[in-house]
Amino acid sequence: xxxxxxxxxxxxxxxxxxxxxxxxxxxxxxxxxxxxxxxxxxxxxxxxxxxxxxxxxxxxxxxxxxxxxxxxxxxxxxxxxxxxxxxxxxxxxxxxxxxxxxxxxxxxxxxxxxxxxxxxxxxxxxxxxxxxxxxxxxxxxxxxxxxxxxxxxxxxxxxxxxxxxxxxxxxxxxxxxxxxxxxxxxxxxxxxxxxxxxxxxxxxxxxxxxxxxxxxxxxxxxxxxxxxxxxxxxxxxxxxxxxxxxxxxxxxxxxxxxxxxxxxxxxxxxxxxxxxxxxxxxxxxxxxxxxxxxxxxxxxxxxxxxxxxxxxxxxxxxxxxxxxxxxxxxxxxxxxxxxxxxxxxxxxxxxxxxxxxxxxxxxxxxxx
Amino acid sequence: xxxxxxxxxxxxxxxxxxxxxxxxxxxxxxxxxxxxxxxxxxxxxxxxxxxxxxxxxxxxxxxxxxxxxxxxxxxxxxxxxxxxxxxxxxxxxxxxxxxxxxxxxxxxxxxxxxxxxxxxxxxxxxxxxxxxxxxxxxxxxxxxxxxxxxxxxxxxxxxxxxxxxxxxxxxxxxxxxxxxxxxxxxxxxxxxxxxxxxxxxxxxxxxxxxxxxxxxxxxxxxxxxxxxxxxxxxxxxxxxxxxxxxxxxxxxxxxxxxxxxxxxxxxxxxxxxxxxxxxxxxxxxxxxxxxxxxxxxxxxxxxxxxxxxxxxxxxxxxxxxxxxxxxxxxxxxxxxxxxxxxxxxxxxxxxxxxxxxxxxxxxxxxxxxxxxxxxxxxxxxxxxxxxxxxxxxxxxxxxxxxxxxxxxxxxxxxxxxxxxxxxxxxxxxxxxxxxxxxxxxxxxxxxxxxxxxxxxxxxxxxxxxxxxxxxxxxxxxxxxxxxxxxxxxxxxxxxxxxxxxxxxxxxxxxxxxxxx
Numbered sequence: 001x002x003x004x005x006x007x008x009x010x011x012x013x014x015x016x017x018x019x020x021x022x023x024x025x026x027x028x029x030x031x032x033x034x035x036x037x038x039x040x041x042x043x044x045x046x047x048x049x050x051x052x053x054x055x056x057x058x059x060x061x062x063x064x065x066x067x068x069x070x071x072x073x074x075x076x077x078x079x080x081x082x083x084x085x086x087x088x089x090x091x092x093x094x095x096x097x098x099x100x101x102x103x104x105x106x107x108x109x110x111x112x113x114x115x116x117x118x119x120x121x122x123x124x125x126x127x128x129x130x131x132x133x134x135x136x137x138x139x140x141x142x143x144x145x146x147x148x149x150x151x152x153x154x155x156x157x158x159x160x161x162x163x164x165x166x167x168x169x170x171x172x173x174x175x176x177x178x179x180x181x182x183x184x185x186x187x188x189x190x191x192x193x194x195x196x197x198x199x200x201x202x203x204x205x206x207x208x209x210x211x212x213x214x215x216x217x218x219x220x221x222x223x224x225x226x227x228x229x230x231x232x233x234x235x236x237x238x239x240x241x242x243x244x245x246x247x248x249x250x251x252x253x254x255x256x257x258x259x260x261x262x263x264x265x266x267x268x269x270x271x272x273x274x275x276x277x278x279x280x281x282x283x284x285x286x287x288x289x290x291x292x293x294x295x296x297x298x299x300x301x302x303x304x305x306x307x308x309x310x311x312x313x314x315x316x317x318x319x320x321x322x323x324x325x326x327x328x329x330x331x332x333x334x335x336x337x338x339x340x341x342x343x344x345x346x347x348x349x350x351x352x353x354x355x356x357x358x359x360x361x362x363x364x365x366x367x368x
Numbered sequence: 369x370x371x372x373x374x375x376x377x378x379x380x381x382x383x384x385x386x387x388x389x390x391x392x393x394x395x396x397x398x399x400x401x402x403x404x405x406x407x408x409x410x411x412x413x414x415x416x417x418x419x420x421x422x423x424x425x426x427x428x429x430x431x432x433x434x435x436x437x438x439x440x441x442x443x444x445x446x447x448x449x450x451x452x453x454x455x456x457x458x459x460x461x462x463x464x465x466x467x468x469x470x471x472x473x474x475x476x477x478x479x480x481x482x483x484x485x486x487x488x489x490x491x492x493x494x495x496x497x498x499x500x501x502x503x504x505x506x507x508x509x510x511x512x513x514x515x516x517x518x519x520x521x522x523x524x525x526x527x528x529x530x531x532x533x534x535x536x537x538x539x540x541x542x543x544x545x546x547x548x549x550x551x552x553x554x555x556x557x558x559x560x561x562x563x564x565x566x567x568x569x570x571x572x573x574x575x576x577x578x579x580x581x582x583x584x585x586x587x588x589x590x591x592x593x594x595x596x597x598x599x600x601x602x603x604x605x606x607x608x609x610x611x612x613x614x615x616x617x618x619x620x621x622x623x624x625x626x627x628x629x630x631x632x633x634x635x636x637x638x639x640x641x642x643x644x645x646x647x648x649x650x651x652x653x654x655x656x657x658x659x660x661x662x663x664x665x666x667x668x669x670x671x672x673x674x675x676x677x678x679x680x681x682x683x684x685x686x687x688x689x690x691x692x693x694x695x696x697x698x699x700x701x702x703x704x705x706x707x708x709x710x711x712x713x714x715x716x717x718x719x720x721x722x723x724x725x726x727x728x729x730x731x732x733x734x735x736x737x738x739x740x741x742x743x744x745x746x747x748x749x750x751x752x753x754x755x756x757x758x759x760x761x762x763x764x765x766x767x768x769x770x771x772x773x774x775x776x777x778x779x780x781x782x783x784x785x786x787x788x789x790x791x792x793x794x795x796x797x798x799x800x801x802x803x804x805x806x807x808x809x810x811x812x813x814x815x816x817x818x819x820x821x822x823x824x825x826x827x828x829x830x831x832x833x834x835x836x837x838x839x840x841x842x843x844x845x846x847x848x849x850x851x852x853x854x855x856x857x858x859x860x861x862x863x864x865x866x867x868x869x870x871x872x873x874x875x876x877x878x879x880x881x882x883x884x
Contacts, residue, residue: 182625
């Protein structure tokens with residue numbers, strides 16, 4: 001499951017569709033319905049299994065090797081690169097040099113290792129912190145974990161709100177809940193700033209987006225639903241180092257924060273691919289397929305890594321657009337009702353006279 | 369609807385055919401004098417039928433000698449002894465996969481289906497409808513001061529309700545919900561709790577809030593959303609109270625959402641070594657018990673533990689849905705054993721019975737660090753809210769009958785009189801004092817201005833030290849300031865509206881007006 005190519009890829013190959021073969025019964029459309037069966041009779045013999053034609057396997061076309069990201073050496077491979085991550089701050093106040101003054105150590109982690117590390121820090125430093133959710137079954141560093149079945153999914157958010165209300169620090173892992181919009185987001189405003197009590201915070205982690213094999217139910221990008229929920233912070237880390245920092249910041253934030261974790265980032269190769277896109281080094285062009293290579297001389301591109309989508313930093317983005325005059329928004333969610341359209345509207349409203357081309361929106365951008 | 373109403377009236381024995389004359393002759397408080405012009409304009413709301421509001425207080429009456437009662441000899445509900453931890457340990461020890469997760473089971477060749485865990489669930493009470501002590505009942509430990517405080521709140525709430533209800537009808541506040549008929553259940557349960565306990569209300573628990581010491585002034589301020597509304601700063605609908613220092617959590621409109629929150633708070637208390645001995649009480653109605661949140665909350669609380677009293681006010685209606693259309697099982701109490709919770713059903717119109725039951729429930733909850741379910745059987749005398757007309761779905765005679773045959777105030781007062789703690793003169797003085805105090809705070813609250821206009825932009829996101837208000841909000845604030853600068857004096861509606869706020873909107877006009 002290694003990424004096969006770079007993104008963005010326009011000419012992406014799909015697996016050819018399998019031929020659909022109808023079974024004879026289905027084709028003849030012959031059904032018999034009996035209504036005279038005595039009701040106390042044993043159930044009729046189960047219907048004979050329908051003939052299922054085995055699909056003829058279509059051999060894959062030979063893959064044209066494209067540059068592999070996994071082998072690339074242009075990633076955050078060193079401490080210096082990792083510590084140069086924009087926006088990186090340290091809660092201990094010692095900055096990049098660390099408490100010893102001799103620098104800080106870094107460790108190579110994928111997204112979930114980073115999150116686990118962040119949760120471990122939170123639990124170790126805050127005696128009122130709990131981590132809970134559906135089938136949360138970590139061990140070791142966690143003082144308190146609970147395995148809840150999915151039956152209680154709807155209660156998880158509310159449980160966390162109550163826990164935070166009396167001053168606890170709740171870190172939930174859920175799929176979804178209206179609570180976040182209706183109760184968590186409005187609690188602080190509605191109570192005139194009184195709740196949650198001092199020290200209380202609610203952080204909700206939820207994995208989103210596709211990973212390639214999730215089918216309908218494990219590939220959605222619903223972050224747009226939460227854009228209208230004033231009072232809720234919605235953040236999406238794009239790398240392990242961001243994930244760790246954002247989880248810790250979210251836990252210390254009195255606001256309810258949803259941390260959406262792109263599932264794809266749990267795969268090390270994918271992590272690198274995203275990082276490559278987000279911090280394009282000068283040698284990026286050489287790795288791209290010929291038809292995707294930028295013209296020469298390469299245009300000047302400013303890449304904005306939108307980590308917080310609620311509240312949407314529309315003003316800051318618009319200021320950047322005023323400098324370049326062009327903007328393309330890329331996200332994995334669909335076009336309608338997503339962050340991209342919202343942002344495009346704000347940019348159009350604020351920087352209309354600076355735009356030299358229509359605002360581009362590349363939605364549904366999943367290419368792994 | 370017709371069938372359910374027929375069923376309701378058919379199953380409930382009618383004990384009096386006609387109303388005593390004193391009910392109709394009673395002069396009800398009719399709210400504030402209509403000399404003050406309405407602020408909100410008159411609303412067209414569906415409520416048109418006058419209900420006995422507040423729950424009418426019958427004329428003073430000294431009870432006769434108690435009548436002996438027949439003993440309830442019906443089957444007793446089962447009780448599996450042992451703490452939650454012991455039961456869990458026992459279930460865990462069972463090795464057979466078929467028995468795992470059950471309390472006690474045995475192999476049997478008989479195919480025995482069942483639909484109840486007990487033949488009947490009895491309803492606990494201390495006082496009967498006439499206020500006489502039920503034979504064999506123990507009077508809970510209660511001092512004269514405590515009892516009179518309870519009665520004080522039970523008689524105060526109907527006056528508050530009536531004044532605010534009438535003021536909604538006159539368009540002076542936007543919404544209201546009465547407690548009528550449920551005074552005993554709410555006050556009795558609140559009286560059983562201690563000051564450090566946490567309280568999660570649904571929306572009809574103003575009596576509990578008053579009992580905990582919430583000032584009338586703050587209650588009126590919340591309903592008017594005026595400058596003294598420190599709890600919600602004028603942002604919430606009326607009756608959405610909160611009082612963090614009294615442990616009363618924010619009332620929110622969505623139904624049953626308080627329940628998982630209460631489970632979370634109870635769990636936090638269980639883990640917090642500084643809060644051992646504290647408890648959570650969570651109020652909800654029979655309708656809320658049909659929501660998924662009820663089951664999520666009880667499920668989590670029963671598995672994770674945490675001292676919590678689940679107090680169901682089973683008042684017969686979920687807005688218009690009578691309980692006969694709400695559930696087919698044996699009330700809400702029958703669901704407690706499903707979660708392994710200690711459960712009791714109590715006569716919700718018997719303040720002493722509720723006090724006694726909730727006090728014991730609290731003891732069990734705190735000692736066992738677990739949830740306890742209390743189902744209080746009562747009757748909603750008022751409309752669901754000011755947006756409801758209950759005459760469309762229940763006969764008014766039924767309501768009248770409840771207020772006469774089973775009046776919670778009457779029952780508790782009979783107890784006070786029998787103890788020699790209360791007299792007619794004291795009652796008259798109390799009602800007079802309550803009425804004048806309510807009217808005084810009401811008219812004062814109505815005249816106060818709204819909070820600063822800019823207050824509506826605060827607290828959307830909590831802003832920590834060194835942070836700025838998110839631009840999404842500050843831009844909107846600036847835009848309002850710009851518009852107010854431009855039109856605030858020249859456009860009549862705004863000129864008039866501005867005057868209702870402290871500083872008349874000047875506080876948001878501090879910007880340069882160049883917002884988005």
